[in-house]
Amino acid sequence: MLEVDHLSCRRGDRTLFTGLSFTLPAGTLLHVRGRNGSGKTTLLRALCGLLRPDHGHIRWRGEPITELADDFNRELLYFGHLNGIKADLTGLENLRVAATLDQDPCADADILAALARIGLAGFEDLPTRMLSQGQKKRVALARLILSKAPLWILDEPFTALDTDAVALLERLIAEHVAGDGAVVLTTHQEVQLTRGEIQRLTLGSVPSS
Amino acid sequence: MLKVFWCILKRDITLAMRRRTDVLTTLFFFIIVVSLFPLGVGSERELLRELGPGVVWVAALLASMLALERLFAADYDDGTLEQMLLAGQPLSLLVLAKVVAHWVLTGLPLVFIAPLMAMQYALDGTAVWVMMASLAVGTPVLSLLGAIGAALTLGLRGGGILLSLLILPLYIPVLVYGAGAVTVSAIQIADTQPYFALLGAFLLAALVLAPPASAAALRISME
Numbered sequence: 518m519l520e521v522d523h524l525s526c527r528r529g530d531r532t533l534f535t536g537l538s539f540t541l542p543a544g545t546l547l548h549v550r551g552r553n554g555s556g557k558t559t560l561l562r563a564l565c566g567l568l569r570p571d572h573g574h575i576r577w578r579g580e581p582i583t584e585l586a587d588d589f590n591r592e593l594l595y596f597g598h599l600n601g602i603k604a605d606l607t608g609l610e611n612l613r614v615a616a617t618l619d620q621d622p623c624a625d626a627d628i629l630a631a632l633a634r635i636g637l638a639g640f641e642d643l644p645t646r647m648l649s650q651g652q653k654k655r656v657a658l659a660r661l662i663l664s665k666a667p668l669w670i671l672d673e674p675f676t677a678l679d680t681d682a683v684a685l686l687e688r689l690i691a692e693h694v695a696g697d698g699a700v701v702l703t704t705h706q707e708v709q710l711t712r713g714e715i716q717r718l719t720l721g722s723v724p725s726s
Numbered sequence: 727m728l729k730v731f732w733c734i735l736k737r738d739i740t741l742a743m744r745r746r747t748d749v750l751t752t753l754f755f756f757i758i759v760v761s762l763f764p765l766g767v768g769s770e771r772e773l774l775r776e777l778g779p780g781v782v783w784v785a786a787l788l789a790s791m792l793a794l795e796r797l798f799a800a801d802y803d804d805g806t807l808e809q810m811l812l813a814g815q816p817l818s819l820l821v822l823a824k825v826v827a828h829w830v831l832t833g834l835p836l837v838f839i840a841p842l843m844a845m846q847y848a849l850d851g852t853a854v855w856v857m858m859a860s861l862a863v864g865t866p867v868l869s870l871l872g873a874i875g876a877a878l879t880l881g882l883r884g885g886g887i888l889l890s891l892l893i894l895p896l897y898i899p900v901l902v903y904g905a906g907a908v909t910v911s912a913i914q915i916a917d918t919q920p921y922f923a924l925l926g927a928f929l930l931a932a933l934v935l936a937p938p939a940s941a942a943a944l945r946i947s948m949e
Contacts, residue, residue, distance in 0.1 A: 567808065567811065568949050587815065588814070589814075601808060602805075603737070610737075613733075614734075617730055617733040618730065618815060619813060620730075620814065
């Protein structure tokens, strides 16, 4: 589904990676690893189209993502370092906005069910600024349950989560990959899948596929 | 499409209602700036009547400027702007929704408070109506133009000052014709229609050109 061809990115004067190529078929998880500052987030932002790479091409179903633009964005769910939720809105309101933006027509009942599944039943009417770090992250992660996007790009999704939430997130990722989705993820911990394939990419050393 | 527009508009207005200080700051800034002039220049009616339109309009410019910095900055800080860029919706539409919300919260209140301000400058009935109408047509242009500057200076250190330097010169035509309409309305034989036609033209041009320009600027700022 996702093809990356000789990708190079620089931040200032520093070359983060050059000649990076890989393909990500449906039903695969790409685990990007590397030490701090090796360019994991840069790679993920480039894959989303938020950042223009210096060289190389990124194709989605055979077409460059720069040409697909909004059509690509509709098939993509990006979860960055920032949670992307408004502190003054409640969990329910945040997810309503997110669902409208992603064009996932879902009723409030679906959102409440998603919040319950992520372990926030009873917190849906509280402004998210009253929630803990981990709970905020859970609100943001509820989007994964609601979304129908085939490609997930997750940047360090496991930070600030407790063991229950980590297990749930691993299950969600495994389900998504099993359902012929594709996932690109950075994390410092190991990820297990029940079905599907895991590719590993280590940045900061030899570019590999 | 329209659903997304309403969704963002409603979101921004809800957010502002939960954090009213931002909206009230703009309004009180406008009131205070306008009220300072009569205290400074004295209470001579003729002088105040001449100064009034210009002072009210300059204050409106500055007040609109004040809230601009927060237009995209809050969404940038918590990552919601990133999500909007990746939403797969036309970004100009989302920008337009945010600008409309900005105007409803900072421009529209000025229209309604203007008659009160006009009293301090001994403006007569017609002039007050013309002032309200010119603010109603002119302040959306300020919000639209300002959005381009806010998008360009997003994430920069000291962006606020830079934003004023970038955008205030662009506000000049609106100031000239907005204040001009009010001044002219005091003269019996003069007609305010050309002023409103020009302000309307500015509004239409800004409505068409500003959202795509701001959207492009946002994409650059987010890199």
